[in-house]
Amino acid sequence: MIRPGILARADIGRTREVMRVTLGEGKADLAIVNATILNVYTGELLNGHSVSIKGEWIAYVGDRPEHTIGPRTQVINASGRTLIPGLIDGHTHLADGFLVIDEFLKYAMRGGTTTIVTETIEPFPVAGYEGVTDFLDSLRNQPIKIFATAPPLVSISKKTLGIPKGTLKKLLSRDDVVGLGESYWQGVLQEPERFLPMFYETVRRGKRLEGHSAGAKGKKLMAYLVPGISSCHEPINAQEVLERLRLGVHVMIREGSIRSDLAAISKIKDAGVDLRRLMLVSDGVKPGDLLQKGYMEWVVQRAIDCGFDPVRAIQMASINVAEYFSLDGIIGGIAPGRYADLLIVPDPKSIKAEYVISNGKIIAEDGTLLVSPRKHTFSAKSRESINLPRALEPADFSLPVVKGTSHVNVRVIDQVTALVTKQVIMSMPVVGGQMKPEAGKDILRVAAVDRRYVPGKTFVGLIRGFGLRTGAIASSSAWDTSDIIVVGENEGDMAGAVNRIRDLGGGVVVFAKGAVLAEIPLPIFGIMADAPIHALAQEVEEIRKKMSELGFPFDDPILTLMTLTTAAIPFLRICEQGLVDLKDGKTVGLIAEEKA
């Protein structure tokens, strides 16, 4: 239950106690004997080895543990079983899965994840520095270690874009902040002068620059890497992985709720190249997946099932990650002086933890959690993040046209896949000075409503391919912005959905014919719930079901909706300031000059 990071080394007395156990002058609290140890440093499986633990730390590893074991030492005989290091998720978004950390950990820890590195990009645009520190406070003093990256921050909204240098410095000076979060490559190439000073502040502290180079290749990818970007979790096949590895990038293979890239990427194992710079990461796990599949134990098992050598697979979720973040002196392997974070599994190919040990404590046994994560009390401010000055009216979502004309050419967001959008120019009829998207053509209104910087500021656009035959869906979680994002077939239901979010203090709401059909209250920052995971998973499923009934064609309506505001996924996106074409990063209005 200690603080993450190297600060424990400050406790000289405790370190000396561990040294005394190593020498046999004191006795271990816990010893696991007769195990096969997976040594991630050498890649060996060493039979008949034991680990002795004092407090949070490993005091001894080897085949002669007797001098460390006393009458009060708890001894676990692991004969026939394998000891592996605790698993590390090197890249996730803990604030993007709706769950607050204590609820998340109840289900994340039992399978063997003992360290997490999370982005903080979500609380920053909606709640600023205080929001991020409140979020970081929620991650501290948990049974496992949680580190974070500072938000860069890439946003299509100029109001939300960036992080003040002073704020960044304060965050980077924290021991639990190990880098600068993902900086989307297009933004870096479009506005290097905005990013390079932030990058410098990060690398001069010896911390990492998280990359996000989805789809980039060749000279553009290289130009993006020049200022020191050190990782990427976006490649989706072995070729993209190999290109990045060759360029000195640490590649994170993503297997989570956003994407599952392991199967396609696993071919890299046959390329005959050094895999030391590969990591396994989740990039975020939604409540349903966490319940059904598990966390990093599931990802590592997938890697093994995809044909990775078990030793390599486990290295990719332990030492490789620890080395990447320069944390290998305290975590990532089973060696003296490291935190006692380890799992007893049946064999290296079966990542089913019989025991999960974190910071020297047995925190789970056969999938049953033995400790309780700490529940954090978020500040009143963090719980009051929906600052709309008034209820919205249907008229707030109207599309007035100034000049007297019967048609107008507009830029429409074309939802071509569940996540990718394109710009399409369409001619829109004008009736009574208002655009009237034609019924039956699947042209819906989409609006972004700022809830923080200029509360109530709204931009209304059009979207095709969202499928709703009636009603509206709104979310106060909208990637990289401080917006509420809403898509609807009519202005009344759009206003109704947003107003319901205002009443809830944040949430996702499906609203049709004047009534709430389904909702997820997200009172914390407007992005996180304080509900139990089962209730949340059910609410998420209910949203999915209702949206499907309303005609939504993809699998995950919330993800499709909340990514409409991000600069991470091409091409045409929306924020409270207008439409943004990620190809050039320019903000434009709805009316296009040229004809389709």
Added chain:
Amino acid sequence: MIRPGILARADIGRTREVMRVTLGEGKADLAIVNATILNVYTGELLNGHSVSIKGEWIAYVGDRPEHTIGPRTQVINASGRTLIPGLIDGHTHLADGFLVIDEFLKYAMRGGTTTIVTETIEPFPVAGYEGVTDFLDSLRNQPIKIFATAPPLVSISKKTLGIPKGTLKKLLSRDDVVGLGESYWQGVLQEPERFLPMFYETVRRGKRLEGHSAGAKGKKLMAYLVPGISSCHEPINAQEVLERLRLGVHVMIREGSIRSDLAAISKIKDAGVDLRRLMLVSDGVKPGDLLQKGYMEWVVQRAIDCGFDPVRAIQMASINVAEYFSLDGIIGGIAPGRYADLLIVPDPKSIKAEYVISNGKIIAEDGTLLVSPRKHTFSAKSRESINLPRALEPADFSLPVVKGTSHVNVRVIDQVTALVTKQVIMSMPVVGGQMKPEAGKDILRVAAVDRRYVPGKTFVGLIRGFGLRTGAIASSSAWDTSDIIVVGENEGDMAGAVNRIRDLGGGVVVFAKGAVLAEIPLPIFGIMADAPIHALAQEVEEIRKKMSELGFPFDDPILTLMTLTTAAIPFLRICEQGLVDLKDGKTVGLIAEEKA
């Protein structure tokens, strides 16, 4: 000619220029085309690849460099040859080879070494913080990058022992200081409370703890590692290497003037273990070796000749070292955004650089240096380090015995090998109140004379196995102390040798029958010369020859002499405070109570 380290990233304008070249919007200064590139990240040899360089940095790496090449780009066609990263020496003692840095670099750079990490343990005891910073200043703004570690400092003299916390913090806050220097294991186990706070200050800054675990194994080795020691350059065989690798230690294989361990250690290549944590280091190169053999190019070639796969051997002197010191974002491989530090060699098995490129400049061609290292002017204080208040008298080396007795039992340093000593208890005749070592039994006087803290304070002991039939040898370079160390057959020549050092302001002097037989002036800190390498090599050879003529039985009299004061090598050592048995670290006098 830039400062070492990540500070170059602060130059946003320059970074943007590099990015523009990557994209083809600007043109490279230098391009090496059609090479086979050794990619240390993947372990591949990639044919037909090119590198484009802008300023100090690599802008592009790949098989389509055309867009980066303009009319003013210097193009080197490396068809049929191999491009490898500049070589890194991860552990050396630049102040222990007598040469000042500019003279050293003239011969060290031409073979392909482009980064050095040096200890600063030598200037600290004799000149303190100001001495270390003067030394560090001499390393800055050189054609290659030089990093350093702060001195811990382990000394058998209680006066010299340790480094004030404030001094350490100032050094650790420097960008060119990447860790805390070697902390001998016995000292750490004997006085952990002295070391652990220093270790904490280091690791909390994300910097490394250099280890020195010569001969340690099992539980003692593990106890030493518990507080976070991250490396060791002392193993002398594959078994010692394997034990350390398994314990998570980064192992430095030493091949230099102090020891040559590569041949014995090379068996590790057949152990089937991950070699990512192996490094090749010199641990110090003397003038003669530098002239005859070269520097890291010689070490890497030796590794290849000892059977290491060339890719692995080169990784061990490039990316493995860069990763260990968290410098892999700027050096260690050939990738965009790294410093353009690279060599063109005939093939991966032949480390004979046709071109050496450092910070984007061609600094050597076919073994001929094209740039001049910067000559540093050391401060007057650094040049006045021999603070003896008066000339010494023969009586200063007398061995008076207080009680009236014909014999006395004394502790004698037994020089059992060139470096290892043992304690032997002997009965010594007393004549006229003075001990009289019997002639012909090879019992000589040995004395340590402080030249800084209590100038002139002298302890006189006895040594066996040094072989001198007459005369004396003295050195103001005496490991880990502020002492002048002197061994002699008679008190007069001992005084003469020390007084000559006083006149020279530092040096090594062989003195017999009232006259100087050979000497090396060492005016800088009393440990470094400002003479050219050939003169120095000749002086060193002259000392060796004279000492051999006088009866000295080992190969390197200076090394044997100057290590008499170190805690790094077992067992009985001497300083101005007395004799120290490294087994318990206690300081004792010459008179032993028990009989031999």
